Amino acid sequence: MDVTIYEVAQRAGVSIATVSRALRGTGPVAARTREKVLKAVEELNFTPSRLGVSLAEGRHAANGIVFPDLAGPYYTEVLLGYEEVASELGRSVVILSTKGRTRVNDLVKDLAGRVDGMLIFGHTVPEPLVAELVRLGMRLVFISRDPLTGADTLRSENRASAGELAAHLAGHGYERFAFLGAPMASQDDVDERWQGVRAVLGGAIEAVDTRHYTVECGFEAARDLLKGRGRPEAIICSDDEVALGALLAAEELGLSVPGDLAVTGWDDIMAARHARPALTTVRQPMRELGARAARALDELITRARDLPRHQSLPTELVVRSSCGDHPETSPSPDRRAGDPFRPR
Amino acid sequence: MDVTIYEVAQRAGVSIATVSRALRGTGPVAARTREKVLKAVEELNFTPSRLGVSLAEGRHAANGIVFPDLAGPYYTEVLLGYEEVASELGRSVVILSTKGRTRVNDLVKDLAGRVDGMLIFGHTVPEPLVAELVRLGMRLVFISRDPLTGADTLRSENRASAGELAAHLAGHGYERFAFLGAPMASQDDVDERWQGVRAVLGGAIEAVDTRHYTVECGFEAARDLLKGRGRPEAIICSDDEVALGALLAAEELGLSVPGDLAVTGWDDIMAARHARPALTTVRQPMRELGARAARALDELITRARDLPRHQSLPTELVVRSSCGDHPETSPSPDRRAGDPFRPR
DNA sequence: TGCATGTGTGTAAGCGCTTACAGTCCAAAG
DNA sequence: CTTTGGACTGTAAGCGCTTACACACATGCA
16 A cells, blocks of 8 residues: 555646546546546556545544453354444444453543444443543444433343243242342343343342353352252343353252253353253344444434434343243254254 | 644644654653643643544554454454454554455455554455555465465464374274365365364265354254264364254254264364363364464564564364263363363 | 753644645537 | 636645754853
C-alpha cells in the first residue's frame, strides 16, 4: 500500500480531484477521462489509503466491540453475528477484550478513536466512561444491560423463561432447588434469571455463589453443595458452562443425573448437546443478538434513527435429559424425528 | 472525540508542536509549559485523534486477523491469544471472517489498509493476493500453512502426534480403522494428520470425506460409515467436532463407545472433555499459537527481525475413555489425582 | 566580553485523501 | 452572433496530527 492518488493522477494526466471523483462516482467525469484513470489505477494497482479517506470523510467505517472474554461460546457467537452484519454494512470490526486488563479506560478510549460506534457487553466499561462516551456522541449499543439514555440496549428475555424452566422442574416433582451462579450484579442477565426462578419456586431455592461463570467454578460450587447436608434435588445453573461443571461434580460424587439430581443450564452452547446426560437449557439467540447490535449501530451512525431503542429477544426452553425422564419423548428428548440436530 | 490539538494549544497558550511534544515526551518541554499543557488537556478532555496520529506516523498500531469462521473453539482460542498479546504490544485487532463471503479479495485489501500486519489462517486468502500483499511489504504471519517466502508461518505439530495416536489405538488391538475428515488440501493440518496415522496404520485405515469439519458432517459421515459393511473398530477424526458427531452417530445406531467402537478427536476443545464417553484427543496449544503469531508480527513490523521464521509447536496426546478401557486409570483416565481438570 | 552550546518554542511541511469553489469549453437557445 | 447553462476539470482548503528546521534566549567557559 504505497502508491498514492497523486501518482495515479500524474499517470492519467489529470488532477487528484478527478481521480477521486472517477473512483467514487461523485461528480461528473467524462467517459474517456474515467477510462484513463481506471487504466492508471489498474497499472499502478492503486488502493486509496484508508487513513486518508477516513480523515477526509470524518468517519472510520469501523465498529468496535468490547467483551470481557471470548472463552466460552456465548461471546463468540454474538461476535460472529456482529461481524457478519457489520461487514455487510461495509464496516470493519475492531475487538477489545477486557479480561485481566488494567487500564481498561485507556483501551476503550483508544478503541473509541478507531470506530464510529461500539457494542459493549454488560458492564465491562466503567459507568463514568460510558457517560463520557455518550456525551461525546459516540454511538453505543449495549447487550445485557439495563436501559440508559443515549444508547441502545439489547438483551434476550430472562425472567419469564426462567420461570418457565422452574415450572418445568417443579412439574418433575422436585422440591429442593439450588441456583448456581452468583455473584449477580443488579440488572444483569443472571440476576434476572434468578428473579425468574425465584418468583416460581419461592423459598424452595437457594442461591450459591460460583465466583465465575466457568466449568471449574461450577464444578467446585456443585461439589461443595452436593457434599453438604440437605442436598438439592435440582440445580438450576446460571449458564451451560456452570452446568457442565455441576455434571462433572455429580459424576465425581457418584450421583446419577437425572436419577439422583437434575441439572439445567442456560444458553444452549454446543457442549450442552454433547454432554451426557444432554443438558436441559434455555436457548438464547446469540448470533441474532450480535446481528441486531450491528444493525442498530448502523442506524445510529447513519442517523437513520436518533432515539435509542431497547430490544428484548425471546428465548426457548430446550428440554433434554438432564432434568429428568420424559416418558413421552424418551430416551432422547432432543432427538425427535430422528434428527439429532435441533434447529438453530 | 471532538476537541483537537489546536484548541489545547490555544488554551495553553502554546503551539501545537509543543502540545504534541509535551504529550509524547519527544523533545524538550519546560516543566511549567508541560503543566499548562496537561492542564488544558485535562480541562478539555483531549484525546489525540487516532487518524491524525496514524496518518502522521505512517502506521496504524493495529493488527488484522483473517479466519474462515469463528464457529467452534479452535479459531476463538487462537484469536484470544492473539488479541491478548497484540493488546500488550499496544495494537488493536481488526477481525475479518471469510465464511460465506464473496469478494474476499476486497475485504482483505480493505483490512490491509487498516493494519500494519495480519495473521491469516491456512488458505483463507487466495494465493495471488497473498503474493501481492507480500510484494507490497505487508507483514504476514500464517497459521497452518506450508512455508512461503516473505512471511512467517506457524503451526502445531501434526504428523508425529498423529502417529502416536495411531500407535496407541493399535495398542488397544484394533485392526480396522477409518479416518474421518477429508477433503484435505495438500499441506493442510488435516492432511498432515492423515499422513501421520497412515504411516503407522498403512492399509488398515481408509479416509472418509466429511465435506466440512462440523458436528453435523461428522455425524452424517459416521452414520453412513457405521451402517455399511466392514464397520471399522476405531474412527480417527480430523478434529473434535467431527468426533462429537461420530459419537452421536454411534449412539443413534446403538453402538457402544468404546465397547463396539473407538473414537478419537483432535484439538481438545471444551466439549471433548464433557462428552460421554470423554474424547481421547490430541491437544494443540491454540492460545499459544495466537500469542506467538502476535509476537512474530510485532517483530516483523518493528523490524526487530527481517527474515521470516517458521515455527512448529508440540502437541500432547490426551487419553480419555472414548478410545477404549485403560485399566490402570479407569474409569476416567482424564481424572487422575482426583482433579477433573487437566492442565491447559 | 565573546562565542559555542544547550534548552525551549514556533513555523510550516507533510501524511493521503475529499470536496467546495472557481474556472473552461461547448452546444443549444435566443 | 451573443447568451446561457451544463458538463468537466483543476485549485486549494481542509481533516488532526508529527516532526524537521529555524530561531530566541540562557548558560558556561575562555
